[in-house]
Amino acid sequence: MRNGPRVRATAAAGVLAAACVAWAAVPLTGAGPIGPVVLAAAAACAAASVARLALGAAPGEALVYLNPVLHAGRLLANLVRRWLWAEGLVIAALVLEALHHPRPWHTGLLGAALLAYLLAVHLAESPARLAVLRPQAPLLAAGLGLLALAVGAAMLPAATGSAADLMAVLAAVAAIAVGGLALRPP
């Protein structure tokens, strides 16, 4: 079995995870008092998710026949494999971004990077090649277009106030839902 594509996808996932955390964290002082806590959580999730990809699938051998050091190592590795680190990274990065002042284009780029990170993780942990994403390219393009629209809408000068903001959010959600229904493949 060739491991080249898997190694490349793991490396890409690592780079994208680090980029997402760093991008969501800057500026460090802008996230308030709980910012460092969320940043630490995001960094830990990023590191563990890459470690999970590097570890690969659990070997089938029984643990009881191993010596104590190897046994403890295998237990730790199984713990890393079991937890949902990638999901944790997505949530932590978005929360960290939300703690900053509104900056729509910055959030848009973070969203695109998180999507790329999730696709890289998927390619790294499955035997699929990059070509498996080709049929999804139109949907990805449409999704990124909707993201750009939402970012653009957020940057437009608009009426301020709680109700107006909520209307803007609902409009974005409705646009996404309509796009999803319209672009659903037969």
Place this chain on the structure above:
Amino acid sequence: MAAQREQGTAGPAGTRQVRPRWSASTHAGRLITLALAGLIIALVTRRPEFAGVAAPAVLLLAARRPERPGRVGVSVRTSATRLSEGESADLEVTVTGYGDHSVALTVHPRYAVVPEPAPLSGGGASRLPFRVDRWGRRSLGMLEITLRDRWRLTEGHATVDLPAVDCYPRPAAQRTRVVLSRLPSRLGEHPSRSSGEGVEFTGVREFVPGDRQRRVNWPATTRRGRLQLNTFAAERTQNVVILADTSSDVGEPGSTPVDLALRGAAATARAYLAVRDRVGFVIYQHTVRWIAPGLGARHYYRIMDLMLADPGLADVRSREAGITRLPRAGLPPGSLILVFSPLLDRRLVETLRDLRERGFSILIIDVLNVEPSDRRDSLSELARRIWRMEQQAIRFSLRELGIPLVHWDGEQSLDEPLAPYTRRVMVSRR
């Protein structure tokens, strides 16, 4: 394992129908997390750009198709049902009825079963090589079948039990054989002391009426002036009873006295059956199980099956009843008894003494290669010395009774420790 084990229903030609358990894939789970996190943060913070973050994930999830096969056919068989330790075989797996989904197969092996690297296969028919590293009747484990849709957003999991294989002990190397001086009157391949129709020249004697003329030795006839005849040794078979002591399983798995006893017994049985000797087999454990001496390749597999403790195959007696009370069919008089034992069971030692006193020719192959606890404190050291002295005393008393004893480490060929007894016939003393 997320999927429940599915026993399935039998179909044509050994195909089982199994029902996959469908769920969102981990990839879909992550996209759902991204979409939900984006939308929730957008609603809480009233910032529409976070709703935009959710857009690509929502569109990808909307592409998921609802069609999935409710059942798939799975056919599993092994390329061999009988293996020796360390031998490889293939699992031949065919999956049908999976539509346009992709199929991935994962073997969850049981103890001593080692899956070997297999070529990538996305189709429904696959060969999955495996190896069995230790003897025994081994269940291979479970096969997990994973079906994925084109978008890899839904996964179906089903699990089927794999068949069992018989893994025989790997026979040690043995090319030579111990042969008794006194052999029963049955045609075989060992030259005996009596003259007969064999091919091994033994001497010359005077012609008597009725002898075959083709055996006349003309040079001797010319020298002596009377007709002289070549004589040849009769070729006889011998009865060999192999006794494997599996009552003490100590040491590292894979090189315990039980492993060595069975590997040695397998080698010996094969070596003697190859020259058409009659080979019997006795396993000494918590019970005594035995097979009467027999001939041929079929008998070899009966012996190997007895090693795997096939119930109902052999006659069984309690250990208290003892080997000495086996009927003549199981322990024919004049047999050569080859014992593979660590000599840790006192009752067996007493039994061997008893057999020797009854006139059986016995050769013990000592397969003990471990010592008690290797702790370095003085008490352990003292206990170990006492234990060694006891073991030496047991071996000395057996030698004194005229029972030869050799040591085999399990690594070298059996020919090496047996060499002093295979170079010439072993005198059977009464």
